[in-house]
Amino acid sequence: MFEVIHKDKNSKARLGRLKTAHGEIETPCFMPVGTQGTVKALSPQELKESGASIVLSNAYHLFLRPGTEIIKKAGGLHSFMSWPGPILTDSGGYQIFSLALLRKIKDDGVQFQSHIDGMKHFFTPADVIHIQEDLGSDIIMPLDECVHYPCSKDQAAVAMERTIDWAKRSKEAHKNGSLLFGIVQGATYEDLRKSCSEQLVGIGFDGYAIGGVSVGEPKDLTYNIAELVAGLLPENKPHYLMGVGTPEDIVNAAGSGVDMFDCVVPTRYGRNGTAFTSEGKLIIRNSPYAQDFTPLDKKCGCYTCKNFSRAYLRHLFNTDEMLGLRLVSLHNIHFYLELMRGIREAISQDRFTEFKKGFSK
């Protein structure tokens, strides 16, 4: 289901292809985040036209609202949200760690209160697999325990062992033909990361994710962990760096052998008026753009850049018009997906290192 098509000669970057029930994905790829069964502000058509091959959604959120039953009745998440392509669902491990009230982590699962209505729930690793199977997800992520940074080694070790135990239970519970990934935890401790990687590989998964990054640690640590773990994982399986990141982060990690990325940054920044361009970040509200009638990015071919000026976008943001956040979200997603195309092309031509150098100006 995954094959490495080409390895860059001068870096660890690689070009791959991942097959899912709803289509193939060329890697390295970026997965726009659609937590609530929608990539905020964008239609599936716009995503597709921007070149998205897969989107990410979230079991925790969809379980709480609208509820798994409704999505099942709709014929699954693909049908419900009208996205015919591949979908990866995150388990909600991160959400339970980051936002659920009064969570209690126990050996057989996690008890938490809904952030929406305060209702108490208990998830076992098997429950979380079944929710994602019900959603019809193509790539399923198991329940894991994500820790904050900084985190003591003892705590990180406990969370890691639990993550491994839950990974085993997840694999046992996983019955349909979807792909199941393992998630490497271990915080910033190299030996924990190594041990976790080995144990997960021992269990055997369709792909491996590097979790527990972008939780507040310095950037160089993120890079080091990504490089370390990507190097420990089997070459013939996809490597997914969860929740990362900025364009710079992605280029960097792709060079360490990471194949899949997801991040809220392009869409969230888009909604908040920050655009990514070939010249760097651009905050559209800033006054110099008031009379700037050029596009966000002259080199960009997206709908936004082909049709609208910085001055107009700034005006839309200053007047709280919803078209503004849509247009900048669209541009940012296009920028990210174009970046991934650039990365893949560079790898295929063995010039990833030059690409990376040219990028980080």
Add this chain to the structure above:
RNA sequence: GGGGUCGUGGUGUAGCCCGGUCUAACACGUCGCCCUGUCACGGCGAAGAUCGCGAGUUCAAAUCUCGUCGGCCCCG
């Protein structure tokens, strides 16, 4: 001409009656920053008013008194 009322950052207001806690508050606007498996069209911060002007009372005045200028209203 007489009476009343109002005058506080760019805009709109609060505070004034019962002086000190006003190194003057709030909203919008302006300017800038942040956001990394999305409770996120969100979050943080900055600049900007010697409180129309002048005098007085008082230890102390945006706040009380008088005068003055300006706006609005009413009466002649």
